[in-house]
Amino acid sequence: MVSPKAAPEKAKIVKVEPLDSKDAKWTKLEKITYTDPNGKERPWECASRPTRPKSSDVDAVAIIAILEKPDGPEIVLQKQFRPPTGGVCIEVPAGLVDPNESIETTALRELKEETGYIGKVISKSPTIFNDPGFCSTNLSLVVTSIDLGDERNQNPTPELEEGEFIETFSVPIKDFDDQLRKLDSQGYKIDSRVQNIAEGIKIAQKFKL
Amino acid sequence: MVSPKAAPEKAKIVKVEPLDSKDAKWTKLEKITYTDPNGKERPWECASRPTRPKSSDVDAVAIIAILEKPDGPEIVLQKQFRPPTGGVCIEVPAGLVDPNESIETTALRELKEETGYIGKVISKSPTIFNDPGFCSTNLSLVVTSIDLGDERNQNPTPELEEGEFIETFSVPIKDFDDQLRKLDSQGYKIDSRVQNIAEGIKIAQKFKL
Numbered sequence A, B: 001m002v003s004p005k006a007a008p009e010k011a012k013i014v015k016v017e018p019l020d021s022k023d024a025k026w027t028k029l030e031k032i033t034y035t036d037p038n039g040k041e042r043p044w045e046c047a048s049r050p051t052r053p054k055s056s057d058v059d060a061v062a063i064i065a066i067l068e069k070p071d072g073p074e075i076v077l078q079k080q081f082r083p084p085t086g087g088v089c090i091e092v093p094a095g096l097v098d099p100n101e102s103i104e105t106t107a108l109r110e111l112k113e114e115t116g117y118i119g120k121v122i123s124k125s126p127t128i129f130n131d132p133g134f135c136s137t138n139l140s141l142v143v144t145s146i147d148l149g150d151e152r153n154q155n156p157t158p159e160l161e162e163g164e165f166i167e168t169f170s171v172p173i174k175d176f177d178d179q180l181r182k183l184d185s186q187g188y189k190i191d192s193r194v195q196n197i198a199e200g201i202k203i204a205q206k207f208k209l
Helices: A105-117 A176-185 A192-206 B103-115 B176-185 B192-206
Strands: A012-018 A028-035 A041-048 A060-069 A072-082 A086-092 A093-096 A120-129 A138-146 A167-172 A188-193 B013-019 B028-035 B041-048 B060-069 B070-081 B087-091 B092-098 B118-127 B138-146 B168-174 B189-191
Touching: A012 A105, A060 A105, A060 B192, A072 A105, A086 A192, A086 B138, A093 A105, A105 A120, A105 A138, A120 B176, A120 B192, A167 A176, A167 B092, A176 A188, A176 A192, A176 B118, A188 A192, A192 B060, A192 B118, A192 B138, A192 B192, B060 B103, B070 B103, B087 B192, B092 B189, B103 B118, B168 B176, B176 B189, B176 B192
Parallel strands: A060 A138, A086 A188, A120 B189, A188 B118, B060 B138, B087 B189
Antiparallel strands: A012 B028, A028 A041, A028 B013, A060 A072, A060 A093, A072 A086, A072 A167, A120 A138, B028 B041, B060 B070, B060 B092, B070 B087, B070 B168, B118 B138
């Protein structure tokens, strides 16, 4: 289940330059003025995405896609070169919400496009914020299950856009944290959402929930 | 364990204005040029923090602080007005790394300052990235346990900075996701790291890991 042509490790940073706000298309900076609980006015700086559709309260979805394999469940992960991290990142499938699209539709569309799998929505998180002190970007996390008995999931073929080089793989849930530490030691960059799923699993295991 | 004076719900947004890069102190925009796996040059826009100390590869730490109570473990959470989200956010204790400070030292310092608790470090995650397609901000997630038998933890007193209005509370781990959905329905904004811990716990429970 690996697209051999993706090879995200071959990507490289050439240069990093300051970007002026007026030349930015995908990011913007904002100055927020707020009153604190005592009524005192204070400033706050914020980065945001100017691409959120008017029809939506969220920028994006992230997808926890679970493969129920005979020898135990696995989570679908991706390797993708992410210029802001300077390396290849380990993430769950994700994507920006299109205008007039529901969270569930975005999730199943992005899952199909990025991994080739047809999934079924199990649950949807509240709106969650990636880095609430720094930026306003947010998402909903959608848990999906992938029926490996479904004929359409026998030979999943991603439909990547030009410029997307995503390698899809999956790892067992039972030792998810160990798998992430191994990927980290190999030089991959771990997305915080992925690591936090692992932390939750470890906590549940430790306290026998 | 609630600081009655914090009242983060009383904070309010007054106005939001565009911010020019040259006037930004806490955020910056960058234009990255990279070569994709086929060798083709491509541009990428990125937001970043100019505050990361030279001594550190990470911007910040986040702290999963576990209270081992007689009737079951609880996780320490915080309510804090976060201007980028436009509301009061549910987060774990966290803070920026100071120059020449180790991850563990930052974690125990911030835990003490923000909650009053003396903790013990149990584990430290790899470096993780908050929103790797959008910004370069990153952190390490530190799991700590708080010994409620320790005399110093009997009457925890936060040492908040001027302008910080943080309310600390804790919720049982066993129904963590339900607790977050309740907070969401009350209008609080959920940090993605907190939600993802809940997703990990739910997955472990579902698959009886």
